[in-house]
Amino acid sequence: MRMRVEQGDITKLAVDAIVNAANASLAGGGGVDGAIHRAAGPRLKEVAVLYAPCPTGQARITPGFNLPAKWVIHTVGPVWRGGTHGEAELLAACYRNCLHLAIPHGVKTIAFPAISTGAYGYPKREAAEIAVRTCRDFVQAHGAPEEIIFSCFDEETHAIYRALLRV
Numbered sequence: 160m161r162m163r164v165e166q167g168d169i170t171k172l173a174v175d176a177i178v179n180a181a182n183a184s185l186a187g188g189g190g191v192d193g194a195i196h197r198a199a200g201p202r203l204k205e206v207a208v209l210y211a212p213c214p215t216g217q218a219r220i221t222p223g224f225n226l227p228a229k230w231v232i233h234t235v236g237p238v239w240r241g242g243t244h245g246e247a248e249l250l251a252a253c254y255r256n257c258l259h260l261a262i263p264h265g266v267k268t269i270a271f272p273a274i275s276t277g278a279y280g281y282p283k284r285e286a287a288e289i290a291v292r293t294c295r296d297f298v299q300a301h302g303a304p305e306e307i308i309f310s311c312f313d314e315e316t317h318a319i320y321r322a323l324l325r326v
Contacts, residue, residue: 161306162294162306162309163307163308164310164321164324165270165317166311166314167311168194168310169270170194170197170227172270173227174268175228175229175268176220176230176231176264176269177228177230177232177310178232178269178274179191179232179272180192180235180236180275180279181207181213183211184211185207185208185212185219186207186211190277191312199224199225199231200225203221203222203224206222207231210233213233213234215236216250216252216256217252217256218234219232219234219260221233232261234254234274236275237275238275239275239279239281239282242285247285247289250274250275250286250290251292254274254294255297257269258298261303262303262304266304268305269304269306269307270309271290271294271309272311273290273312273316274286274290283315283319287309287323288323291323
């Protein structure tokens with residue numbers, strides 16, 4: 160298993176699955192959610208809303224449509240409320256539930272954005288630590304997927320993941 164970090168546009172990655180930091184309606188929104196919906200085309204929304212609502216910490220899977228990725232795994236991250244409302248557990252659940260959905264769909268390579276660190280306000284370093292730890296633990300327990308990519312939109316997040324992965 161390999162974990163790595165890339166800076167750039169998650170919608171351009173040729174992987175088996177990309178993860179969408181979605182809202183509960185799964186109908187598209189701002190940030191990475193909007194970018195994924197625009198790149199995938201209108202069929203994504205048509206199909207994704209059939210799986211709504213998606214509670215915080217849970218995940219749903221749809222085809223990738225016009226994306227290079229075969230699948231989009233939608234997850235709803237927690238809104239940061241100071242860290243005393245179960246945010247860490249809910250964020251870890253996002254990563255675990257995405258990975259649980261990936262395995263039966265044959266996903267060997269998966270790319271995650273920095274879930275909840277945009278409009279939802281989760282502190283970037285804390286979120287990255289949860290992401291890396293949760294993914295490592297999952298792969299150790301399940302032996303899959305083969306590759307996890309942390310796709311970072313900005314340099315600050317990219318630097319945090321580089322430091323955590325020591326690359």
